[in-house]
Amino acid sequence: MSAVHYTITSKQPSSHVFNITLTISNPDPQGQIVSLPSWIPGSYMIREFAKNIVTIAASSNNKKIALTQLKKDVWQAAPCKETLVIQYDVYAWDLSVRTAHLDQTHAFFNGTSVFLRVDGQENTAHIVDIQCPEGSAFKKWRIATALPELKAKRYGFGTYHADNYDALVDHPVEMGDFALVSFKAHGVPHDMVFTGNIPNLNIDRIADDVKKICETEIAFFEPKTKKAPMDRYVFLTMVVGDGYGGLEHRSSTALICTRDDLPAVGQKEQTEGYRTFLGLCSHEYFHTWNVKRIKPAVFAPYDLSQENYTSLLWFFEGITSYYDDLFLVRSGLITGEQYFTTLSKTINNVLKGRGRLKQSVAESSFDAWTKYYRQDENAPNAIVSYYTKGSLVALGLDLTIREATKNKKTLDDVMRYVWQQYGKSFYSKKGGVGIPEAAMLALFEDVSGVKLGSYFTNYIYGTKDVPLAKLLKVSGIEYTEKKDSQASLGIRTSAQKDLCKITHVYEDGAAYQAGVSAGDTLLAIDQLKVPAKGPETLLKRYQAKQKVNLVVFRRDELMMMDAILQNQPAQVSLALAKTTKQLPQWMTK
Numbered sequence: 001m002s003a004v005h006y007t008i009t010s011k012q013p014s015s016h017v018f019n020i021t022l023t024i025s026n027p028d029p030q031g032q033i034v035s036l037p038s039w040i041p042g043s044y045m046i047r048e049f050a051k052n053i054v055t056i057a058a059s060s061n062n063k064k065i066a067l068t069q070l071k072k073d074v075w076q077a078a079p080c081k082e083t084l085v086i087q088y089d090v091y092a093w094d095l096s097v098r099t100a101h102l103d104q105t106h107a108f109f110n111g112t113s114v115f116l117r118v119d120g121q122e123n124t125a126h127i128v129d130i131q132c133p134e135g136s137a138f139k140k141w142r143i144a145t146a147l148p149e150l151k152a153k154r155y156g157f158g159t160y161h162a163d164n165y166d167a168l169v170d171h172p173v174e175m176g177d178f179a180l181v182s183f184k185a186h187g188v189p190h191d192m193v194f195t196g197n198i199p200n201l202n203i204d205r206i207a208d209d210v211k212k213i214c215e216t217e218i219a220f221f222e223p224k225t226k227k228a229p230m231d232r233y234v235f236l237t238m239v240v241g242d243g244y245g246g247l248e249h250r251s252s253t254a255l256i257c258t259r260d261d262l263p264a265v266g267q268k269e270q271t272e273g274y275r276t277f278l279g280l281c282s283h284e285y286f287h288t289w290n291v292k293r294i295k296p297a298v299f300a301p302y303d304l305s306q307e308n309y310t311s312l313l314w315f316f317e318g319i320t321s322y323y324d325d326l327f328l329v330r331s332g333l334i335t336g337e338q339y340f341t342t343l344s345k346t347i348n349n350v351l352k353g354r355g356r357l358k359q360s361v362a363e364s365s366f367d368a369w370t371k372y373y374r375q376d377e378n379a380p381n382a383i384v385s386y387y388t389k390g391s392l393v394a395l396g397l398d399l400t401i402r403e404a405t406k407n408k409k410t411l412d413d414v415m416r417y418v419w420q421q422y423g424k425s426f427y428s429k430k431g432g433v434g435i436p437e438a439a440m441l442a443l444f445e446d447v448s449g450v451k452l453g454s455y456f457t458n459y460i461y462g463t464k465d466v467p468l469a470k471l472l473k474v475s476g477i478e479y480t481e482k483k484d485s486q487a488s489l490g491i492r493t494s495a496q497k498d499l500c501k502i503t504h505v506y507e508d509g510a511a512y513q514a515g516v517s518a519g520d521t522l523l524a525i526d527q528l529k530v531p532a533k534g535p536e537t538l539l540k541r542y543q544a545k546q547k548v549n550l551v552v553f554r555r556d557e558l559m560m561m562d563a564i565l566q567n568q569p570a571q572v573s574l575a576l577a578k579t580t581k582q583l584p585q586w587m588t589k
């Protein structure tokens with residue numbers, strides 16, 4: 001038996017409880033310390049997974065021994081000479097790619113939610129025996145994971161193997177009676193697994209499309225050899241009525257998506273929802289290189305007990321967000337026009353909030369733990385997204401480098417350079433290092449030969465808007481700002497039963513100036529009831545600069561305020577200039 005061995009099963013999946021046994025054959029004679037991570041890589045927020053441990057006990061030689069809790073997520077067993085066994089139950093009822101979820105229909109877990117880390121033995125081999133719940137209801141269950149099999153058939157129950165703890169928790173596991181499709185991308189086997197009730201899923205169409213994305217991305221990083229960095233890749237997809245999200249791993253990804261976004265058999269058209277799904281696959285797959293192997297130095301290795309601060313998430317998430325949709329065009333899955341629609345949406349999204357003038361993408365990266373991941377009603381006025389603005393920063397960098405070098409150097413070259421320099425050997429025997437925080441500018445300048453100091457100062461470490469109108473024009477794309485004549489209160493709302501609840505108040509908008517607050521219920525405008533879905537139809541009868549009377553409830557207190565309506569923010573749209581014959585080079589290769 002290896003030094004660290006787990007069995008995981010559930011005696012009763014409908015109770016949402018995993019039963020786990022951790023066996024340590026040579027425990028620390030001073031008293032073995034074990035702990036559970038506070039966060040999961042890729043999702044930068046302290047989540048304190050240990051709160052889901054329901055019971056925990058230690059024994060050795062079949063005798064119970066003391067297990068003392070030292071911190072919220074750390075325990076120490078009494079010293080023992082023989083094998084130490086720790087048995088614990090974990091409650092798993094969070095339908096998210098970040099944690100664990102279990103019922104009679106399926107089981108999903110990330111190692112960070114269920115596997116205690118054995119202090120001092122993190123770098124030894126870890127073995128997991130995954131056991132099927134007992135009973136005829138689970139006869140059809142299979143396993144999907146990129147964790148290598150030790151004594152198990154592919155998709156079968158049995159033992160799986162990880163070289164160390166870091167690898168163990170980087171391979172999420174799905175169990176259930178799922179739909180499965182397989183394809184090869186440049187010779188490497190890929191599986192796509194779909195869990196959930198999905199009538200007539202057109203799984204072959206999805207596989208055909210995703211294969212194109214995978215092959216484009218593999219060839220992007222290794223244009224000569226077309227060698228993928230992993231032996232095998234698995235997409236674990238949880239399909240629900242309404243949901244969206246993904247989390248990257250070194251050889252797999254966990255996704256959650258909306259049923260209606262996936263094509264049915266016989267459905268020919270390509271919906272916007274399906275493009276969103278393909279963009280998500282493209283995004284998480286790109287992370288196989290960017291952030292799972294090319295990493296900031298502070299993630300090499302991760303410290304899973306506390307926040308790991310980096311100001312580089314604009315690079316790891318922003319650049320990944322830039323390439324996710326771009327690869328849909330480069331793979332021929334969407335048209336240039338469709339790409340322009342998506343890109344202009346991102347631009348309009350970024351320009352909407354005043355937070356972008358207060359926080360840089362570097363600061364947004366650093367504060368991800370308390371700000372981006374813990375957004376409140378004031379977020380649009382206080383913060384910027386290192387995803388959306390980060391993707392515009394990446395586009396701007398690409399266009400700036402291409403313009404200065406007449407397309408001889410590109411952001412693609414920078415990515416291939418960091419791949420060769422940092423990423424490629426990361427999980428090899430000789431090991432790898434991450435990119436130091438301060439090295440980024442010099443790295444870009446070395447590869448491109450372009451001076452980018454002021455670009456970094458203005459748009460990455462500063463809060464200026466990336467001058468995309470100017471940069472896009474050079475590659476033959478027209479950036480048009482259309483004034484919107486629709487009158488606006490500058491709020492975001494959500495329906496709460498038959499009432500209209502204000503969720504966000506944009507700084508300096510009409511409602512903001514009038515003294516309206518997020519959390520207020522908007523009852524009436526000029527004595528007319530505001531529909532639960534929002535005030536837009538009522539406002540159609542008005543124009544900017546007109547005064548309206550607002551009636552709101554703040555908690556249970558009725559308040560009246562006068563607001564001077566404003567115009568909706570101008571909307572950016574993009575199109576090829578009339579004189580441009582074909583898509584610019586950056587969109588096609």
Ligand code: ZN
Pocket residue numbers: 283287316317320
């Ligand atoms: Zn991402």
